[in-house]
Amino acid sequence: MEDNVRKELIQSFKKAVTLGKENNFYVDCNYLSKKETSIRKDQMNSDIGKDNDTGIKLRIWDGDKFLESASSKFDEKTIMLLTEELIELAKKSSITQRKELKIDTKNVEKSVSFEEETLDLEYITKTIETYNKKIKELHEAVVNARGIVLQRVEEHIFVNEYKQVHQKIPNSLLAMVGFIQTPKGESKMVYESYVSRTFQENLDKFNNDLPHIKGKIEAMLKAKKLKGGKYKVLLAPHLTGLLAHESFGHGMEADTMLKNRALASQYLGKKIGKDFINIVDYPALEGKHGEFYFDHDGQEAQKTYLVKNGVINTPMADMYSKTNLDLEKSSNSRMEAFDHKNYTRMSNTYFEPGTKPWTELLESIDDGILITDSSGGMEDPKGWGVQIQGNFGQRIKNGKLVDEYYDGFTLTGFLPDIVGHIEDISKEFHIEGGGNCGKGHKEWVRVSEGGPYMLINEVILG
Amino acid sequence: MKQEQLQLNQKDYVEEQLQELLEKEEISFYRIIDSTSRKNNFYVEKEYSIESVLKSQRDELIVTVKTKDEETLGESSFTLIPQHTKEDIDQEIKDALFICSQSRNKLYNEITSDDEIVKDSHIDYNSFIDSKVKDDFNNNTINLFIEEKLQNFKSIIKEESSDDTVIRLNAMELLTSLTKKQLRTSTKITKEYEKDSAYLEIVLTAIEKSGKESEHILYQKINNLYTFNYEGFLRDAITKIKDALHAIKPASYEGEIELKGTACLDFFNPDLTMNAYIAHCSSRLIYQKLSNYKINEQAIKNIKKDKLTVSINPLLPHNNASTPFDADGIAAQKITLINNNKIENFFASNQYAQYLNINPTGPMGPLEIERGTLSEELNEGIEIHTFSSFVPDMLSGNFSAEVRLGYIVKDGKKTPFKGGLFTGNIFKLLENCELSKEVVEETGYKGPKAIKFYEGELVGLD
Structure with a gap:
């Protein structure tokens, strides 16, 4: 977006926010543009396409709920028209006692912009x-x-009374x-x-x-089917990242907790694993797949310790969940596209590294499996089940990798059992993966996968 | 905004530019898909309170241009949004011409309005849209229906709750949309249709006096917003959530495994991928040498019991997955892919049909699978009703999926269980299976309500 167009859009957004305030309503505005050039080329076919998913969303807080309006048109006339409609709707809401939104009132006017690669x-x-x-x-x-x-x-771009960020x-x-x-x-x-x-x-x-x-x-x-059962495993960074994501990632989303859908809410402050276990969500990791600097509530990116020293720590949250659960700052409000709802979402979620080289972890295994690749996973925040499927693995015998391979198997189990059996993590730390995370079966956002190597004494594979 | 805004004239301008390029023979073909999509979404959290209401409108033009020489064809697509200016459109077309020069494929001919396969007098365009939904969208009255449904849900849940077990609605999302699509090509094809769709997600919790809780998530693409059986859907969920309260951890098992409910649907029509035997009927996979399927050969080797008969039927009335024509303008028709286990057709777009010298099949639409012979309830074995997520490898057919709710059946008596992995290979399992006589229709699927595998495997949590 060119500078002058951006400035004019921000001015229109500010007018919408002011109009809301004049009518005693909180209004915020998001502009979200996702542009993609995709090149898919194999030895039989070539396919190059461009996609553009761009629009705005305006929200008004009627004292109880958000009323939202999204459009792929974003000239000033449309923005003001949508704002007026939302104000009229909010006025019609029969809210007797308005709930105050938990808004970060620190004034921030900031732009973070990285140069685009010239596409040859x-x-x-x-x-x-x-x-x-x-x-x-x-x-x-x-x-x-x-x-x-x-x-x-x-x-x-996000604009509300206190924030003007790009x-x-x-x-x-x-x-x-x-x-x-x-x-x-x-x-x-x-x-x-x-x-x-x-x-x-x-x-x-x-x-x-x-x-x-x-x-x-x-x-x-050479890969064959793995016989189902309990195994000692060494997870490569990609898998460790998936485990962080599907376990205390989804399990620590505040909107899930608000709906009484996360067992972790009963375990806040309780110890669930060894001291070296730290699980973090941090959006501002440069060049990583889940990278951002402001969330879609306008909150500046910050590191959230979901698990600290083995203790369940702080949930990730969006504005609505913060309001209803009285939570502090967290930068995890995201929407899939401009015409979607904001949910509490992860970004770059990972186990922090340890101190030992990964080879030391490998050498400690008499009989086990090194799991290196996976196609994805599924959360179960209420039941604390975990599913990580489509894995590829190599047998470890007497501390050495041997010529025996397995594919297409799934890692599963009860989360406290898995976390309780985490024996060690490596000092090597890699975040390379680029996945898309759904909230259940929809609402896809970009996240990264990775972390250290991890040794788990006992886990179910099949 | 200082730049010249086109908006209303944008469509004419794009078409004028493309027509000019066509006359100058700088392009050989163009296609414009003019799409307007409106949403009316409701998000409800616990205690039946509305968390947010979202309305949106998305207007876009998806433009495809092609260039050709004697042997090859180049293709490129781009998306225009209302905010694009005349300069933006000129730049997009210029970029598309360059992409065409880089993305060359084997030459094929375009479909024209004179071709028989675009003729659509057999299609009832009213079967894709419910006029009441359209009226309610136009009159902004969908919310009245939602509020009525919420009250119905509240009374059913109250009725199903008891002193021993309390049922709670923790979250509900009802997402409705109305889409209008028009296709225009340089080969004089002009077609359009309107379609409504809806998605319902309900999260229920059951709480026993002892404090023990279980959760059940139901999500469903709804074919008809007003005639869908909401009560049956909710009562089925409540039965399952009550059962889940008493779920045990399963032991490993090999033998008869029957899939019912969403597990059966997921098996035949997985959410995130294709079932392997369908994927292998893809002309694209055949052309790319990724499928070994051959016409008139057996789809599944060594069949012992029921044989598969599978069709694609994009004309199933009021089914969300139905669509009247594909991107080339080819009219929808029912095509049998596998007939009594014999491979009869490959589904093919115009491009791949010409590469393989077969007929194009038009849009895919819902899968239709013929009923089988199974009528008796399982007396001994495992019944699976819900997976966490079923994502088979569409090439190899390998899969492994965590069970959210299943039943261990002994002498006809059912004990609920949760966890464990249903694992195997789709091609292998289908060798020895029975399909139910009873059929169901859901979005994207019409076929057996259950499938029983005689050589199934469950990896337990023991």
Whole structure:
């Protein structure tokens, strides 16, 4: 968005907020623009597209609930018309005793903007073509190879009585996939994905990993079904991140607690694991998939310790939950797009690192599984169940990785059992993953995956 | 705003520019999808209080342009929003032409208004929209229906609660939308349709005198807002939540496993992916060498019991997943993919149909699966009603899903359980299964209400 257009939009938003105030109502305004250029290229097909999801949302607090109006039109006339409609609606609400919203009254006028990578499509498509060819040549079992590049820019403006904030965050995702066919005719895939500020940065990381991909293809060809049961596991950073996310990530969302849907609300201040267990949500991690500097309630990004020294600590929250649960600052209000509701959402959620090298954790395992890849998970904040599925793993025997592989299995169990069995974590710490997180089965927002390696003494795989 | 605003004239301007490029032969084809989507969403938290009400309108033009030479075709799409200026549109078209030069695929011919496959006299366009929903959107009266439903829910929940077990509604979301889409192409195809859709999510908690609690989440895409059986939906949820209060941890088990309710629906029509036997019928996967399916061959090897007959039917009346035409303008029709376990057709867009020299099939729409032979209730084994999330690998067919609610059946007596993993391979399981005689219709699915696998596996929590 050009500077002059942005300034005019902010002026219109300020007029809407003032009109609300003149009528004794709190009004806030969000502009959210998500632009994406996607390049998907395999050895048979090429697909390049541009997407633009842009609009505004205005909210008014009638003393009991938010009345919201969203539009893909955002000229001043539309903004003022929507504001007037909302004020009329709020006046009609029969609220006898208005509840005061818990608003952060610190005045903030700030813009955080990162330079966009100049998109050289010709270079990107030619590079993907070259690397697809390299993947195909790695092994005769590879039937096709695909490169996926998502170049995204998210721009956001929030205005209320106290805040006038703007952020522009470019982000690049690269996924390289090799499709293989086993001698039995089964189709499988091997992939690596990276997230950073630029395509080039991701490509450099893939170049480092390329020599290992042949081994990964061979391992996938040998992979067999894992016999269900309890195992000692070493989780790679991607998996540790998923565990943080599905366990005390979703379980510590205040809007879930408000609806009596999170068991963790009964355990606030209680110890659930060893002293070294710290789970954090921190949006302001530069170049990571869940990066932002202001949430969609205008709150400045801050680190929230969900679990500190093994004790369940502070929930993440949005404005509505803060108001109803009397919680302090947290920067976790997010909406999927401009025409969606704000919910309490995670950003970059991870276990903090430990002090030992990961190899020391590996060497301590007599018989277990190193789990390196996964396709996703599902939360159960009320029942404290965990599901992390589509995993790929390698057997560990006598402290060494052996030539035995498993795929397509799921990690599950009762959360306190899993957390209680966490034995150690590594000093190595990597956040590379770029996933999308749903609230249940919808409301997708970008989050990252990663953290340290983690040794768990006993967990159910099947 | 200082820049020239087009808004109302935007559509004409885009089409004029594209027409000019077509005449100069700088492009070979264009397509405009003109879409307006309105939402009316209600979010309710515990004690039946409304947390927020969201209204929105999203207007967008999704433009596709193509360029061709003797052997290849380039394609690019972009989205225009009302705020785009004349300069923005010129830039988007310029970028699209460049993308076309980078994204080259094997040449194929465009569908024109003269082609038989676009003729749609067999389609009842009124079957995609409920006129009452449309009227209520226009008159802003949907909220009256929601308020009435909330009162109904309140009285049912009160009726189902007892001194021993209290039932609570912890959250409810009812999201309604009305979409109008018009397709215009340079090959003189002009079509449009209107469609309504709704989504309901209910979270219930059951609390025993002892303080023991259980939670059940039901989410459903609703085919018809006014005729949907809300009472049946709620009472079914209450039965399940009461059962969940007494759920035990399951032991590992191998043998007969029957999927019912949402578990059966998730198996046939998973939310986030395709079932593997459907994915392998994709012409795109065939062309990309990722599927080994061949016409007239068996879909599932070594079938012992019921054989699958699977169709795609985008003409199922008032089904949310139904749609009258695809992006190429090809009219919807019912297509049988697998007939009595024999692969009969691949679903194909115009592009992949021409690559494989088969007929294009139009939009996918809901899956229709023929009923089977199963009529008796399970006497001994495992019944699964709800998964946490069922996301099979669509290439290999491997899956492993955590059970949210199931029953251990012994001598016809059912004991509820929660947790454990239903694991296996879809192709393998379908070799030895029975489909129920009774069928259900939900969004995206019409088919058996239950499926019984004779060689199922559950990894327990023991």
